Amino acid sequence: MTALTTPTLSDSTDSLLRFALRADALIVGAAGLVVGLAAAPMAALEGLTAVHEYGLAAFCISYGVVVYFLAALQELRGVGIGVIAANVVCTLVAVAVVVTGALPLTGIGVAATLGCAAYTAFFAGLQYRGLRRLS
Secondary structure, three states: OOOOOOOOOOHHOOOOHHHHHHHHHHHHHHHHHHHOOOHHHHHHEHOOHHHHHHHHHHHHHHHHHHHHHOOOOOOHHHHHHOOOOOOOOHHHHHHHHHHHHHOOOOHHHHHHHHHHHHHHHHHHHHHHHHHOOOO
């Protein structure tokens, strides 16, 4: 008699990190598509130019694609550290842009930028928790 053994999925130590990476990638990529499609109206609301918005859209779409595929790698520790660092840097840059007034943002632009900072800080924290669970 032969016994079949299959790994239990709930015992996986990388599931939270993998989920957080994929969720981050999908949300940022989808946001990039929305920004790309509505660049001109969003630019007028936020106080930026359409070129800024298209650049942001291209970055978000690229980030989403790259992080989604990196989340499929067998070894996630390096990927997690890199994405956490990127999210922390994005958080700090967004706050610095608002504090220094580096861009001519409107009230809506300030709110959107701080919302992005909160988003990236949240995902950095979630991904950090997932990284800590790795054995």
